[in-house]
Amino acid sequence: MSQTCAKCLGTGREIKNPCSSCRGTGLEAHRDTINIKIPDGITNGATLRVTGQGNAGRYNGPRGDLYVIINIKPHESLVRKGSDLYAELKINFPEAVFGTKKSIKTLNGQKKIKIPEGIQSGTKIRLKSEGMPQLNGYGKGHLYVKVKVTIPKKLSTDQKMALVKYAALMGEDSAELKETSWWKKLISG
Numbered sequence: 001m002s003q004t005c006a007k008c009l010g011t012g013r014e015i016k017n018p019c020s021s022c023r024g025t026g027l028e029a030h031r032d033t034i035n036i037k038i039p040d041g042i043t044n045g046a047t048l049r050v051t052g053q054g055n056a057g058r059y060n061g062p063r064g065d066l067y068v069i070i071n072i073k074p075h076e077s078l079v080r081k082g083s084d085l086y087a088e089l090k091i092n093f094p095e096a097v098f099g100t101k102k103s104i105k106t107l108n109g110q111k112k113i114k115i116p117e118g119i120q121s122g123t124k125i126r127l128k129s130e131g132m133p134q135l136n137g138y139g140k141g142h143l144y145v146k147v148k149v150t151i152p153k154k155l156s157t158d159q160k161m162a163l164v165k166y167a168a169l170m171g172e173d174s175a176e177l178k179e180t181s182w183w184k185k186l187i188s189g
Contacts, residue, residue, distance in 0.1 A: 044072040076104055083132045083141030096149045106130045121149035127172035
């Protein structure tokens with residue numbers, strides 16, 4: 001029966017007085033900082049291999065490879081799905097009715113978008129090529145802005161009267177609306 005020597009590990013050389021830092025292996029642990037290039041469009045959880053930057057090889061062998069796992073911090077207002085980005089834009093009722101121009105944050109700074117008149121809550125507006133770069137490719141994804149019309153929680157008396165007048169002009173004369181104190185005030189003058 002034959003086996004590798006436990007003292008020299010098959011090298012034919014025995015370390016008589018090993019140092020305390022390497023204990024006779026010839027390798028010493030230390031931290032190092034390196035710069036690596038992260039490609040545009042890389043996704044969360046992707047792994048990059050950096051050749052020759054891993055641990056040193058045994059017995060003067062070549063260094064191994066370093067594997068870097070990418071963790072991307074979430075953006076405060078943009079959500080990523082593939083190379084496309086999604087955002088939400090809140091507008092008020094008059095802006096939805098009459099249309100407006102609003103600024104939205106993109107990866108390239110603020111961008112003005114046109115909100116068409118009569119837009120409905122939940123409508124998505126696409127901004128071409130304002131998304132993430134394609135990984136190892138050409139072009140960019142898109143930014144989709146979901147418009148959300150906000151409804152005020154409190155209205156002044158004048159605002160409520162204006163909405164009751166609007167409802168009457170639109171032909172809203174449902175039994176429920178006619179029972180409100182605002183409808184009765186409008187009818188009574």
